[in-house]
Amino acid sequence: MxxxxxxxxxxxxxxxxxxxxxxxxxxxxxxxxxxxxxxxxxxxxxxxxxxxxxxxxxxxxxxxxxxxxxxxxxxxxxxxxxxxxxxxxxxxxxxxxxxxxxxxxxxxxxxxxxxxxxxxxxxxxNRFRDDMATLKEVLDSGLAGPVSHVQVSSAWWRGLPYYDLWWRGTWESEGGGCTLNHAIHHLDLTLWMLGSPKFVTAVLTNAAHENAEVEDLSVAILQYDRALAEITSSVVHHGEEQAIVVHGRDARVSQPWKVTASKSSANGFPEAGGDPELEARIDALAASHVPLAHxxxxxxxxxxxxxxxxxxxxxxDGHAGRRAVELVTAIYESGIEGRTVALPLDPADPYYRTGTLVSRAPRFYQKTASAGELPGEIIVGGSAEPRTA
The missing domain is CATH 3.40.50.720 (NAD(P)-binding Rossmann-like Domain)
Incomplete structure (x- = not known):
């Protein structure tokens, strides 16, 4: 025991x-x-x-x-x-x-x-979720073909009081905003399914939380050998409609679950009706997923x-956790410095070190409250949401 x-x-x-x-x-x-x-x-x-x-x-x-x-x-x-x-x-x-x-x-x-x-x-x-495990199994099967484009919407919504909790809303105590503390779920899933990108380009802003220093919205483009992935990290999205959409050469698969396979006509335009046979094969593979015990x-x-x-x-393990933090760090470095960042990050990079983010990150607004506790429970919304604080 x-x-x-x-x-x-x-x-x-x-x-x-x-x-x-x-x-x-x-x-x-x-x-x-x-x-x-x-x-x-x-x-x-x-x-x-x-x-x-x-x-x-x-x-x-x-x-x-x-x-x-x-x-x-x-x-x-x-x-x-x-x-x-x-x-x-x-x-x-x-x-x-x-x-x-x-x-x-x-x-x-x-x-x-x-x-x-x-x-x-x-x-x-969230790697231990049937929907995400199913999506990875389908991608690993190769049925969708080589990946060309991925759209990840890590869409959350938080009201102003969320950042009144004493440790939230500052670069020093929270370590960052929605990119680090909310979208890290989806960033980890992206790394799990696609591996690490070669380059990251990003922008950051605080669009709706005037009581927090940190970003409440970021948009990042990840560059792979041939594929691109776009990641939206947010706590300003009403309805929290989260999704991971993967377009391969042969089919699109996504969570919430959807499969679409286009088929080329002689002139390159999509053929009416698409490729129902491939769609059926992908759906059958998804249906064969063995549910997780927990x-x-x-x-x-x-x-x-x-x-x-x-x-x-x-x-x-710790190396997997580090890879997610490395991707977040690259997003922050790109957004703050206004340039594309190459991965992996070198230990000589200033953003590798503790304290650089605190010293260089913009203070979008001044944190205006510091409550020891907030009332109520964690509420999770959206149709494909990870649980987060």
């Missing part, structure tokens, strides 16, 4: 607790840490974690609670420090997205995992529990 702790008891901690509780024969939550002990106690009571102890001293918890695994569910700027302390204490770690605000911090976390011999996994729970956070946490138990690497 693995002993589990949760570090940080804000809203997303509940998703981790609910996921662990789906594996009652494999793990037990025994510790909750927060800098405000009363908050950890309140979260323990809300979640009915009667066997868990609330802690306000992290080093004491790591030394005394006999933990096998911790979830880190704290603000992004604290991820590196907390993960490294846990790994150095000999505890396996799964850390919420984003892995860290800088590549330098990501590499420090990876090094700590390698030195300790412990597991480091970064939350990318989805979302539960799917990933189940994989991490199995990895700890079996002594293997997790499906999503």
């Amino acid at each position: 693995l002993r589990v702790g949760i570090i940080g008891t804000g809203s997303i901690a509940a998703a981790h607790a609910e996921a662990y509780e789906r594996f009652p024969d494999e793990c037990r939550i025994v510790a909750l840490y927060d800098v405000v002990e009363e908050k950890a106690q309140r979260r323990r009571d809300e979640l009915g974690l009667d066997d868990a102890t609330a802690w306000a001293d992290l080093d004491a918890m790591l030394a005394e609670a006999d933990l096998d695994l911790v979830s880190i569910a704290s603000p992004p700027s604290s991820h590196a420090e907390l993960a490294i302390r846990a790994l150095q204490a000999g505890v396996n770690v799964i850390v919420e997205k984003p892995m860290a605000p800088s590549l330098e911090d990501c590499d420090r976390m990876i090094a700590a995992a390698e030195q300790s011999g412990r597991i480091l996994s970064v939350v990318a729970q 989805q979302g956070h539960s799917g990933q946490i189940g994989d991490v529990l199995a990895a700890v138990r079996d002594g293997r690497a997790p499906a999503i």
Whole structure:
């Protein structure tokens, strides 16, 4: 029975607790840490974690609670420090997205995992969704042909009070805006399905949140060998209609699910009726997808529990988390500096280092509120949405 702790008891901690509780024969939550002990106690009571102890001293918890695994569910700027302390204490770690605000911090976390011999996994729970797994299986089959164009809409909507929470809305504490903290889900999915691009060109703005320093909208173009992908990252889209649309040479496939296959007539124009045979083959492949036993956070946490138990690497490790942060970093560098950025980023690049983004990023507006907590639950909208805080 693995002993589990949760570090940080804000809203997303509940998703981790609910996921662990789906594996009652494999793990037990025994510790909750927060800098405000009363908050950890309140979260323990809300979640009915009667066997868990609330802690306000992290080093004491790591030394005394006999933990096998911790979830880190704290603000992004604290991820590196907390993960490294846990790994150095000999505890396996799964850390919420984003892995860290800088590549330098990501590499420090990876090094700590390698030195300790412990597991480091970064939350990318949307790889554990039947719809996204189906889309990847179809793309991997090659039925759609070589990819030519991808449209990713990471469309969210957040009202002004969202950025009143103390750690949101500044480059220093949140690490960025919607690109880092919302679209990183879709960026990770793009990397998972297509691999890393060669070049990134992007623009950033704050279109609707005058109480936050950070961007609430960005548009990026990713250049592959021959394909292009356009990524819209947003918290200004009413209705949160999210989508991933992939156009291959032979067919278009997308989530929400749609298949269209055009067929050329003798003069190159599309033939009436398209290619129903290919569409049927793709639909049949999609229908053959074996449903995942657990989805979302539960799917990933189940994989991490199995990895700890079996002594293997997790499906999503620190290197995968780093690749998503690298892509976000390239988007920010391109948008701030006004130029195309080549990947991979070199450690000599100023944006690799911790602090460069804080010093160079534009302050679109001044953050005007700093609430310790916000009322209500996390609400998830849209038809193909990942869960995010």
